[in-house]
Amino acid sequence: MPTPHSPSVEGRRAVTVIGLGSMGSALASALLDRGHPVTVWNRTPEKAQALVGRGARLAATPEQAVTASELTLTCVFDDDALRKVLTPIAGALAGRVVVNVTSGSAEQARDLDAWLRSHGAEHLDGGIMTTPPGVGDPSMMFLYSGSRPAFEAHRDTLQVLGDARYLGTDPGLASLYDVALLGLMWSTLTGWLHGSALVGADGVAAADFTPVAVRWLTAVAGFMTTYAGQVDAGRYPGDDATVDVQIATVQHLVHAAEARGVDTALPRLLESAMRRAAAAGHGSDSYASVVEVLRDAGRGGDSA
Numbered sequence: 001m002p003t004p005h006s007p008s009v010e011g012r013r014a015v016t017v018i019g020l021g022s023m024g025s026a027l028a029s030a031l032l033d034r035g036h037p038v039t040v041w042n043r044t045p046e047k048a049q050a051l052v053g054r055g056a057r058l059a060a061t062p063e064q065a066v067t068a069s070e071l072t073l074t075c076v077f078d079d080d081a082l083r084k085v086l087t088p089i090a091g092a093l094a095g096r097v098v099v100n101v102t103s104g105s106a107e108q109a110r111d112l113d114a115w116l117r118s119h120g121a122e123h124l125d126g127g128i129m130t131t132p133p134g135v136g137d138p139s140m141m142f143l144y145s146g147s148r149p150a151f152e153a154h155r156d157t158l159q160v161l162g163d164a165r166y167l168g169t170d171p172g173l174a175s176l177y178d179v180a181l182l183g184l185m186w187s188t189l190t191g192w193l194h195g196s197a198l199v200g201a202d203g204v205a206a207a208d209f210t211p212v213a214v215r216w217l218t219a220v221a222g223f224m225t226t227y228a229g230q231v232d233a234g235r236y237p238g239d240d241a242t243v244d245v246q247i248a249t250v251q252h253l254v255h256a257a258e259a260r261g262v263d264t265a266l267p268r269l270l271e272s273a274m275r276r277a278a279a280a281g282h283g284s285d286s287y288a289s290v291v292e293v294l295r296d297a298g299r300g301g302d303s304a
């Protein structure tokens with residue numbers, strides 16, 4: 001295990017990290033931990049002090065930073081900030097590999113990819129599915145898409161940050177998965193918090209409710225796996241539980257919330273999606289058929 005001041009380990013590839021906020025600092029730190037030579041640049045150079053104390057080299061300019069290593073990780077606030085850093089150094093990017101883990105849209109990732117390739121650089125876009133304390137933990141997922149040769153060439157280095165999953169050559173995919181997974185997280189957490197508020201109103205501690213809720217998520221994950229095939233096939237046999245049955249059941253959730261003064265917006269939103277699916281002819285289909293009304297919202301469907 002390298003000490004905090006240990007020199008870089010032979011054979012470990014040099015990496016540059018641009019952006020030393022909470023996440024960029026964690027990325028640089030994990031690479032130093034594993035003995036990689038690390039060059040860093042941050043708009044506010046003072047934030048590099050601790051990393052420099054552990055052996056990182058501080059570049060004076062973004063240009064010096066990207067030319068110090070074949071591989072550069074960029075992790076700044078957003079796409080605007082990234083462009084402000086990269087645009088003036090476009091001429092220094094040829095032959096470099098830029099792995100951008102700044103959050104953004106799929107469209108921004110695709111534009112960045114075209115721009116980087118036009119300047120002779122390879123590009124991978126990334127989605128970080130953890131918070132800074134999770135960086136370096138192999139159970140945490142880092143999603144990448146874009147240049148396959150760049151991923152293959154730098155897989156071992158990227159694996160230092162967390163489990164590196166390659167999604168495909170479309171550079172927009174990592175960002176799209178990222179927001180889709182965040183949506184899943186927020187929906188799940190809000191459902192759990194709503195449930196905690198419900199049982200809490202009747203005196204049950206969240207700490208008692210939560211192990212049961214977590215166990216239930218295992219079953220829910222099983223439903224998702226079964227329903228994925230139905231979503232892809234566009235056929236939703238209602239042989240487990242139909243939308244009509246779930247519309248009847250969701251009334252109990254609305255009632256339980258109303259009776260306890262708990263917010264009803266979430267159960268009413270769920271009920272609305274189920275009712276629209278039933279109105280579109282899916283009453284006797286499985287819950288997976290709700291995807292039809294979610295998909296159609298942008299094509300003139302009723303999203304209310």
Ligand code: NAP
Nearest residue numbers: 019020021022023024043044076077081102103128131132
């Ligand atoms: P942060 O702590 O606020 O750091 C923002 C970084 O962006 C700083 O290095 C800042 O430089 C830099 N920056 C902002 N505007 C800039 C500009 N105009 N020019 C140059 N540099 C600029 O944010 P963070 O938590 O590290 O997040 C960084 C990225 O990682 C974001 O896109 C975020 O969505 C993504 N991410 C974060 C997490 C997380 O848990 N934190 C998880 C997944 C993904 P200064 O130090 O000079 O202000």
